[in-house]
Amino acid sequence: MTRRGTDENDLALWAESTLAPLRRQKAEVDVTSLVMRRIAATRPQPVASILPVRWHRPAWAMTLLLGCATVVLLTATAVVMVTNGDEGARAAMTLAATAGTLMVRGLAAAGGVMKALLEAAFAVGRGGWTVVDVASPIVRAAGMLAAFCGALSIGLSAIVVSRAQRHAPVVGRGSWTRGSWLPLDGGIS
Amino acid sequence: MAAEPTDLELVQEVLAGRIEQFEILVRRYQRLVATAALRMGVPRQEIEDVANEVFYKVFRSLHRYEPSHALSTWLYRITVNAALDHKRSRRHDAKSDELSPSLADERPTQDETADTRERAALLREALERLPDHYRTPLVLTHVEGLPIEEVARALDLPEGTVKSRLFRARAQLKEILRRHYPGLVPPGLLEASS
Numbered sequence: 001m002t003r004r005g006t007d008e009n010d011l012a013l014w015a016e017s018t019l020a021p022l023r024r025q026k027a028e029v030d031v032t033s034l035v036m037r038r039i040a041a042t043r044p045q046p047v048a049s050i051l052p053v054r055w056h057r058p059a060w061a062m063t064l065l066l067g068c069a070t071v072v073l074l075t076a077t078a079v080v081m082v083t084n085g086d087e088g089a090r091a092a093m094t095l096a097a098t099a100g101t102l103m104v105r106g107l108a109a110a111g112g113v114m115k116a117l118l119e120a121a122f123a124v125g126r127g128g129w130t131v132v133d134v135a136s137p138i139v140r141a142a143g144m145l146a147a148f149c150g151a152l153s154i155g156l157s158a159i160v161v162s163r164a165q166r167h168a169p170v171v172g173r174g175s176w177t178r179g180s181w182l183p184l185d186g187g188i189s
Numbered sequence: 190m191a192a193e194p195t196d197l198e199l200v201q202e203v204l205a206g207r208i209e210q211f212e213i214l215v216r217r218y219q220r221l222v223a224t225a226a227l228r229m230g231v232p233r234q235e236i237e238d239v240a241n242e243v244f245y246k247v248f249r250s251l252h253r254y255e256p257s258h259a260l261s262t263w264l265y266r267i268t269v270n271a272a273l274d275h276k277r278s279r280r281h282d283a284k285s286d287e288l289s290p291s292l293a294d295e296r297p298t299q300d301e302t303a304d305t306r307e308r309a310a311l312l313r314e315a316l317e318r319l320p321d322h323y324r325t326p327l328v329l330t331h332v333e334g335l336p337i338e339e340v341a342r343a344l345d346l347p348e349g350t351v352k353s354r355l356f357r358a359r360a361q362l363k364e365i366l367r368r369h370y371p372g373l374v375p376p377g378l379l380e381a382s383s
Contacts, residue, residue, distance in 0.1 A: 008356060011356065011359045011360065011363070012331075012355075012359065014359070014363065015327065015331045015359045015362065015363075016331050018312070018362070018363075018366065018373065019312060019327075019331045019332050021305050021308040021309040021312055022228055022309050022312050022313065022316075022328075022332045023331075023332055023334070024305055024309070025224070025227055025228060025309050026220070026224050026227075027220070027223035027224045027226065027227040027233065027236050028220060028223065029219055029220075029223040029236055029237045029240050030219065031215065031219055031237055031240045031241045031244060032212055032215045032216055032219065034237070034241050035211075035212075035215050035241055035244040035245060035248070036209075036211070036212055036215070038241065038245055039208060039211065039245065039248055040208075043208070
């Protein structure tokens with residue numbers, strides 16, 4: 001066994017022996033009822049049924065049948081009212097027809113507005129494209145002129161700077177002080 | 190006499206909707222959880238709250254339990270986290286700072302002598318000086334008696350990390366005891382291992 005391994009074992013034995021009093025410590029609690037009550041309190045409670053369990057299926061079947069019968073009854077009543085020329089039914093049908101007509105006309109109007117907007121946008125776009133098409137030679141010439149002027153400017157600047165460097169006075173390094181960008185003697189030595 | 194249901198059987202029954210079976214699990218493990226919480230530094234008078242919280246968390250996350258590991262390992266994990274959370278929340282409690290928790294909560298039990306109680310209280314105080322990530326593997330290994338692989342599983346750490354933390358934790362504890370609690374070191378062991 002290596003020296004490090006021996007040290008580790010010694011240290012482990014030391015810890016085992018030193019912590020022995022903690023191993024004798026025990027805690028006794030009874031949280032069963034607390035935990036179970038807490039769980040019960042947080043679980044969703046099922047809705048209590050007023051019917052016994054054996055009646056649940058027939059109750060569902062009856063509910064479904066009654067629902068279907070109600071739909072049939074309502075439909076039959078409406079058909080009878082319409083066929084017999086009932087005033088209320090006629091008024092309701094007139095109202096429904098008016099609402100339908102209004103909806104159709106409203107949708108048609110909205111469609112017309114959309115179409116007009118799209119046409120206008122298309123016309124503006126086409127006009128813009130024509131302007132760009134016509135103006136492109138002028139823009140190209142202006143660009144070339146600007147490039148030429150730029151090149152000329154760079155050339156002139158280079159000449160001016162080189163001439164200035166040739167005729168500029170020599171600056172003495174000793175006349176500069178720490179922390180200052182300007183020489184104390186004006187830069188002439 | 191009917192055989193006791195296994196942990197796994199009970200877990201499956203609870204998950205199937207027989208909630209009352211969870212009570213058997215609580216009865217079976219409440220002593221383990223309470224003792225582990227005490228040894229992790231939870232004051233005696235607050236162990237009931239921590240155990241309650243642990244079992245409630247266990248119930249709520251029972252569907253995440255992996256049967257390949259022992260239920261006790263999973264319980265250790267949840268208990269350790271609950272004890273650390275409890276400790277963190279106590280740090281913000283101004284009242285708790287007035288009295289050291291490890292010394293204030295000692296109520297004698299029948300099998301504890303006064304000397305053992307005092308030594309245990311001082312040891313817990315010394316352990317409190319270790320960082321959480323060193324104290325936890327130390328307690329689980331040397332106080333709870335778990336093997337390294339179970340400690341690694343309980344803390345969700347690689348075994349190598351647990352070993353290195355254990356090594357550092359022992360060294361730090363030894364230094365703390367040597368400096369602040371020289372009377373706690375078993376005679377002969379300090380010189381032998383220094």
